[in-house]
Amino acid sequence: MSATVFPMIPAASKSVWFFGIICLLLVGLLFLMGWLAWSMQHAQFTVSKDGLRLEGDLWGRTIPLKSLKLDEAVVTNLNIDRDHQPKWRTMGTGLPGYAAGWFKLRNGTKALVYVTDRTHVARIPTTDGYTVMLSVAEPQALIDALKRFNHH
Incomplete structure (x- = not known):
């Protein structure tokens, strides 16, 4: 069968x-x-008369020059500057060697971060209650370019 x-x-x-x-x-x-x-x-950051344009991922935007507190902008090393180290990611990407998006810093303030190299960071406060932190090869040159456009 x-x-x-x-x-x-x-x-x-x-x-x-x-x-x-x-x-x-x-x-x-x-x-x-x-x-x-x-x-x-x-990711790249463009300085123009329109302001600081952040291009890269979901968090990109143009921040008008008038919103940047350029007199308080500094170059920082986040390995030493513990107060401004990103602590909590609130909306963004956080991977080893890459942080992008909105973070709460150790000092409790809010920041829009694009950091890959913690030793070369332009830290630029804004009038909107947050700080912009960008890793670039020459952070002082970025700050100087913003100041030049701001004076025109």
Whole structure:
């Protein structure tokens, strides 16, 4: 006598839809992670008459020159300047060697951070109640460029 096969009743279409939605979410997450990885390597900061333009990831924006407290802007080394070290990420990306987005600093203030090298940071307070902190090869040159545009 040969074996008799009894197939299972096929799953309802909602099970297939659920699987499809999960797959779409995973593909979307994969694209988001790829875009974040790309933006970590391609962030840039542009100084112009319009202000300071932060380009890179979700937190990019243009900050008008009038909102920057350039007389209080300084170059800092976050390995030494403990008060201004990002402590809590409130909305952003925090990976080893990369911090971007909104953070609460050790001193309790709020900051918009784009930091990859903690030893070369331009720290620029704003009139809007937060500080901008940017890692650039020449932080003083960034601050000086902002001051030049501000005086025109």
